[in-house]
Amino acid sequence: MRVVCSKDNLMEGINITQKAVSSKTTLPILEGILLEASDKFKLTGNDLEIGIECIVESDIQRTGSIVLNSRMFGDIVRRLPESEVLIEVKDNNLVIIECENSHFELKGINASGFPVIPEINKNNTFTISQKLLKDMIKQTLFAVSTDENRPILNGSLIECKDNTLSFVSIDGYRMALRSAASDNENQDFSVVVPGKTLNEIGKILQPVDDEITIYNSENQITFDMGNCRVVSRLIEGEYLNYRNLIPKDFETKIKVRTKELLSSVERASLITMDEKRYSVKFSIDDEKIIISLNTDMGAVREEIRIDMTGSKMNISFNPRYFIDALKVIDDEEIEVKFTSNVGPCILAPVDGDSYTYMILPVRTRDN
Amino acid sequence: MRVVCSKDNLMEGINITQKAVSSKTTLPILEGILLEASDKFKLTGNDLEIGIECIVESDIQRTGSIVLNSRMFGDIVRRLPESEVLIEVKDNNLVIIECENSHFELKGINASGFPVIPEINKNNTFTISQKLLKDMIKQTLFAVSTDENRPILNGSLIECKDNTLSFVSIDGYRMALRSAASDNENQDFSVVVPGKTLNEIGKILQPVDDEITIYNSENQITFDMGNCRVVSRLIEGEYLNYRNLIPKDFETKIKVRTKELLSSVERASLITMDEKRYSVKFSIDDEKIIISLNTDMGAVREEIRIDMTGSKMNISFNPRYFIDALKVIDDEEIEVKFTSNVGPCILAPVDGDSYTYMILPVRTRDN
Numbered sequence: 037m038r039v040v041c042s043k044d045n046l047m048e049g050i051n052i053t054q055k056a057v058s059s060k061t062t063l064p065i066l067e068g069i070l071l072e073a074s075d076k077f078k079l080t081g082n083d084l085e086i087g088i089e090c091i092v093e094s095d096i097q098r099t100g101s102i103v104l105n106s107r108m109f110g111d112i113v114r115r116l117p118e119s120e121v122l123i124e125v126k127d128n129n130l131v132i133i134e135c136e137n138s139h140f141e142l143k144g145i146n147a148s149g150f151p152v153i154p155e156i157n158k159n160n161t162f163t164i165s166q167k168l169l170k171d172m173i174k175q176t177l178f179a180v181s182t183d184e185n186r187p188i189l190n191g192s193l194i195e196c197k198d199n200t201l202s203f204v205s206i207d208g209y210r211m212a213l214r215s216a217a218s219d220n221e222n223q224d225f226s227v228v229v230p231g232k233t234l235n236e237i238g239k240i241l242q243p244v245d246d247e248i249t250i251y252n253s254e255n256q257i258t259f260d261m262g263n264c265r266v267v268s269r270l271i272e273g274e275y276l277n278y279r280n281l282i283p284k285d286f287e288t289k290i291k292v293r294t295k296e297l298l299s300s301v302e303r304a305s306l307i308t309m310d311e312k313r314y315s316v317k318f319s320i321d322d323e324k325i326i327i328s329l330n331t332d333m334g335a336v337r338e339e340i341r342i343d344m345t346g347s348k349m350n351i352s353f354n355p356r357y358f359i360d361a362l363k364v365i366d367d368e369e370i371e372v373k374f375t376s377n378v379g380p381c382i383l384a385p386v387d388g389d390s391y392t393y394m395i396l397p398v399r400t401r402d403n
Numbered sequence: 404m405r406v407v408c409s410k411d412n413l414m415e416g417i418n419i420t421q422k423a424v425s426s427k428t429t430l431p432i433l434e435g436i437l438l439e440a441s442d443k444f445k446l447t448g449n450d451l452e453i454g455i456e457c458i459v460e461s462d463i464q465r466t467g468s469i470v471l472n473s474r475m476f477g478d479i480v481r482r483l484p485e486s487e488v489l490i491e492v493k494d495n496n497l498v499i500i501e502c503e504n505s506h507f508e509l510k511g512i513n514a515s516g517f518p519v520i521p522e523i524n525k526n527n528t529f530t531i532s533q534k535l536l537k538d539m540i541k542q543t544l545f546a547v548s549t550d551e552n553r554p555i556l557n558g559s560l561i562e563c564k565d566n567t568l569s570f571v572s573i574d575g576y577r578m579a580l581r582s583a584a585s586d587n588e589n590q591d592f593s594v595v596v597p598g599k600t601l602n603e604i605g606k607i608l609q610p611v612d613d614e615i616t617i618y619n620s621e622n623q624i625t626f627d628m629g630n631c632r633v634v635s636r637l638i639e640g641e642y643l644n645y646r647n648l649i650p651k652d653f654e655t656k657i658k659v660r661t662k663e664l665l666s667s668v669e670r671a672s673l674i675t676m677d678e679k680r681y682s683v684k685f686s687i688d689d690e691k692i693i694i695s696l697n698t699d700m701g702a703v704r705e706e707i708r709i710d711m712t713g714s715k716m717n718i719s720f721n722p723r724y725f726i727d728a729l730k731v732i733d734d735e736e737i738e739v740k741f742t743s744n745v746g747p748c749i750l751a752p753v754d755g756d757s758y759t760y761m762i763l764p765v766r767t768r769d770n
Contacts, residue, residue, distance in 0.1 A: 137667075
């Protein structure tokens with residue numbers, strides 16, 4: 037193998053594929069990046085959970101392949117001058133990397149043992165802008181459960197139904213749902229993607245209008261960005277029927293400025309010295325909501341003007357759940373809807389239904 | 404106590420004084436910031452090693468004092484809206500903090516138990532710009548020893564002699580010396596300041612021309628920025644006579660571009676998979692220096708054009724020592740002077756003597 041490419045293109049490819057390289061593994065080859073030159077020059081990382089392939093624009097002078105330790109390869113390329121880089125594989129898997137006056141000889145690993153990323157038939161395709169997908173992941177990922185006793189909740193449901201794509205995360209105490217309509221005709225599908233995969237995809241995606249195509253088979257999903265392809269296993273099993281969980285009838289509805297509510301709940305949650313979780317109390321009255329918390333360290337009382345319809349209500353929440361949801365909502369104003377002081381509450385747009393956050397209250401003595 | 408100040412001024416004061424607050428202590432009062440309102444409103448942090456006092460511009464409506472937990476106080480103020488903040492101490496050390504629609508009641512601690520920062524006579528004063536002092540600290544701090552068996556080397560020597568201020572750090576394998584002349588008439592002095600103090604001072608100093616006055620007594624040093632005063636204990640004992648350590652005669656001298664040498668040594672140091680330290684070899688020849696390293700992971704060879712006088716030389720170094728020194732040198736070009744391949748080498752400016760870095764070589768079989 038002998039290829040010449042720019043340092044910048046190579047670095048970009050390494051940065052992306054490294055997200056699929058294991059840092060903790062007993063198999064040295066899995067700590068590596070596969071370099072393959074055939075008609076294209078391709079980098080691959082694969083930790084058997086996620087696989088990432090990137091095409092790096094190159095002048096391919098001789099085909100071939102090799103595996104290089106990901107961390108060392110990345111650290112070296114990162115510090116090369118902004119210039120052309122030559123990568124050449126010699127006998128005994130010795131890899132030469134040359135750039136201006138720098139000359140490296142690294143011990144590579146034979147590529148034959150590297151786990152290949154499977155090709156998937158392009159079934160159930162859905163095309164979406166990178167920016168929108170990045171937002172949808174950010175807006176739902178935080179509610180993925182980390183409880184290993186319910187593996188199905190360790191991922192997000194990605195559902196395509198009636199040409200609408202939805203992301204759903206549920207952790208038992210809260211739910212995050214984000215939907216986006218498509219202009220194209222799409223087949224319906226429903227898969228559960230590990231939170232870890234979505235986290236890595238979210239980092240790779242750029243906030244640009246470029247499109248990304250998603251397609252899936254029975255046990256794998258592919259995110260295809262043209263020059264870069266991410267393949268992940270799916271989580272097997274039946275996801276919760278989330279539609280049935282969302283309440284329809286509400287006792288109290290308020291309209292509130294998102295950032296104002298966020299700041300107040302954040303401040304209220306600070307009256308504690310340790311990691312112990314206290315619940316914050318919402319006292320909803322005619323034109324205001326009072327957010328309060330009392331601990332052995334002190335007390336806080338925050339007052340926010342609101343528009344309210346329905347009954348007055350006292351209800352308590354884990355502040356973290358409100359903070360997580362409010363942080364990812366871009367709308368200036370939202371609607372918060374309460375069923376009762378022991379039932380779920382809903383955060384939703386004032387207009388439309390592009391997102392739904394559901395949060396269960398905490399039962400306290402004084403509600 | 405009752406004061407009103409702007410959120411921004413208060414936050415700035417907290418950020419600075421927090422640098423002197425212990426995070427690990429069994430005395431809750433030492434995790435606190437002392438708030439004192441008399442003719443000025445003053446915040447104080449004191450971990451008994453460093454003490455920091457900051458004046459916060461305020462409207463003082465009633466004098467008094469209280470101690471508040473530093474972390475909680477800081478977290479709350481950080482999240483307050485950009486507005487006026489009222490701080491009021493009520494009965495039973497209850498502290499009210501109010502800002503717009505936020506109302507906090509925190510349990511304070513009686514100020515009487517807080518360790519006061521001693522006033523020092525303004526002897527041995529030296530005045531210097533904040534920017535220059537910040538640079539001098541950055542350019543010498545990295546060579547302070549962390550070996551607790553030689554406590555005197557856990558600090559930097561600050562020496563004023565013949566109206567020149569010098570900072571010196573030595574860790575047994577290397578030395579960093581930075582000097583700056585003063586236009587004023589100064590008394591000679593020589594003190595050793597803990598590295599930890601200098602690290603905090605370096606963070607507080609801004610890269611501005613505003614002046615800072617340094618003065619010291621027998622066992623304490625004060626850095627006085629006008630509205631903010633940092634007092635630190637000194638390390639007792641006699642510092643090494645560093646002037647005697649610096650060689651005068653050299654076998655080989657080279658001129659080299661600083662960033663080029665830095666990049667090459669950094670890249671060469673990457674050919675390793677673990678924390679194990681390898682030495683890099685410098686092979687100095689007529690018009691070039693070759694920097695090379697061989698490990699079980701591979702080999703690297705970097706070539707740099709230089710101007711050289713004296714004999715050819717092969718010499719090996721711990722790359723970390725070169726990287727640390729080269730990173731803080733602002734000059735585009737430097738002179739590197741070698742005594743022999745087993746003696747110290749010196750990094751110095753091409754003109755002048757504002758800094759001197761001395762590094763001991765590593766003895767290897769093939770030098």
